[in-house]
Amino acid sequence: MSVLFEPVRIGNFEVRNRFVRSATYFALSDIDGFIGQASVDLIRTLAENDVGLIMTGYAYILKSGQSFPDMNGIQDDDHISGYQKMTKAVHDAGGRVVMQIAHCGIASETAARTGGDYMAVSVVDGSPDAPDYGVKPREMNDEDIEKIIEAFGQAARRVQEAGFDGVQIHGAHGYLVSQFLSPRSNQREDKWGGSLENRMRFVIEVAGSIKKQVDQDFPVMIKLGVRDYVKEGPRLTIEEGAEVARAVEKEGVCFIEISNGFQDNTNRKALLSVTKPEKEAVFLPSARDIRASTTVPLSLVGGMRSLPVMEDIIKSGAADCISICRPLIREPGLIKRWREGDTRPADCMKRMGGNLWPAAS
Template identity: 40%
Template sequence: MKNLFEKTQLGNITLKNRFVRSATWENMTTEDGHMTDELYKIYKELAKGEVGLIITGYANVVQEEQPNPGMMGIYNDSFIDEYKKLTDLVHKYDSKIVMQIAYGGTKTKYNVGQRIIFAPSEVPERGTKTLGKSMTKEEIDYIVDAFAKAGKRSKDSGFDGVEIHGAHTYLINQFLSPYYNKREDEYGGSLENRMRFLIEIYSKMREMVGRDYPILVKLTASEFFDGGLTFEETKIICKKLEELGVDGIEISGNIHGKAKSMVGQSFDGYEIKKEGYFFEYGNIISNEVDIPIITVGGLTNINNIEKILNETNIDFFAISRPLLTEPNLIKRWKDGNKEPVKCVRCSKCRTANGNYCTIFNK
């Protein structure tokens, strides 16, 4: 019987348990993305709270592209020393930490009109209605290079690995999506072409960080609407990433804040679950690839998580909002208090003064 609190491997990262803090935008950096005392404190509390692997809030790979205020940056070498302080702090408590890097693209309403926002094609993002600039080949190469350099900076900063954000309608996801990607060059049309941008990012990053440095990818299980990326396509992408040498895949959804209302609905033949929204999708993928799969979304009850662990091939369980409410949640569960999470998933944690629980931590 598998145990949630046993040592496990994710690539060459040895983790003390199977719990992951999924990337959570904290909105607490300086204006240009640098660390603050408040942010160091958050990560210290997570590490003290026995989270096995912490994935940072997403960090922008080019300075001019900031989809949200207060988000971390990794767009030049000025971040390396302060991130060394961060990684040393987390390692002191025997937790591991991975930097998530992203290009947000049109999934934003922040400073729209004041900057150029890249997109694969001129198709407005369904939620924000933001329209981006269809990228030239030179601009694609520029962003590929920026991702790769951000991966190298993550390694130089002492992070245990890096996660490429390819989900949630951010730029990489849009290249993968037939709805957003209407290109007629080598980056559009067939799934093979739509994968090219992600594969180029991964391949160039791998050249820069070396074979042994863990690279994870976060993907959308399905776009959950007609004409979008399907689960069948996502399975093919996962198999290709395994073939290329990706160390692990986090399977999420593409329905920010809506998953709870969609529980019980089926897409691509599988159901969004009340406990672990997307774990059915993750389980199918875990049976088709031989690299670790992380499931994220709607995990609230340790007994149910343990059941999923022992009835599927999913290896890791990522939690976000409940850790805003209880940064010591994993330690609480480990110490024997197995009450479900306090978080009520009200999404009121996003405030102008930073993202924190406004219900229990006023």
């Protein structure tokens, strides 16, 4: 049997195989973030098709952190009962499900466009990473930051009450945690900016706030942008990312999913043009660096499409799990197909303009 179908222990639970469905925004919620039956069915289908661990789409913890209008929300207790239907459906199908929670900071488009409290870590004029929603954000003050940290804790408490197997902090892709970590977006001169110790204070306090609100053994995870994939200007380096990974592990985070922070067009293109095995696993070198500085189980995300590539990653020890997103949008039954012996690569390739290569043995 392939190593990919061997169980793995994460925090206080076992996962039936090494496949993680990386967090994927559903675009199915109402304007206040409430999910409905379609979201439950989407996640149930993945569990019924053998996905080991499912990360939900990102959910905002405060209205000020909402990007898309149809993004999931977990900003108050009224959301708990809706998610209880989702966790039951997954558990009935033998799966595991973790909610990803987020604040989008300067990328909070809905907050910006609907007259909400639109905030940034720093207001950086002319920043290539700052979106233009027609309004300027205001810089967060200490009180705002403390409120957001507390809201992460309260959201995690709701996640546990809803029956999820764990909670994942969205710490990647240029959202608020990334915005604090990266010197591209964080130009503060107070205790939240400047040195790495200051830039990572926010994520450490978020992890601490969550740990205070959930049971001691409730799994707290992070999807971490371990470096900015940009060629120019200030950036979060992999050495810094490795220090952040070490620090969150010390804070009690039990599972790290390795991804990018900010990215430029070259990196975006690398993720979009995965047309052959050599182009898969875009962040593999970063995974090796994080492995060298941490002890918790790791998952790698970013462009993996074929079983031999994934097996090699696990066997090499670079990661314990393989996270995939787009292949499961196109083919929700992919993991079951692979388990049942049809080992052709993810169909996702075809849409990328690539050719399918011969099946793995």
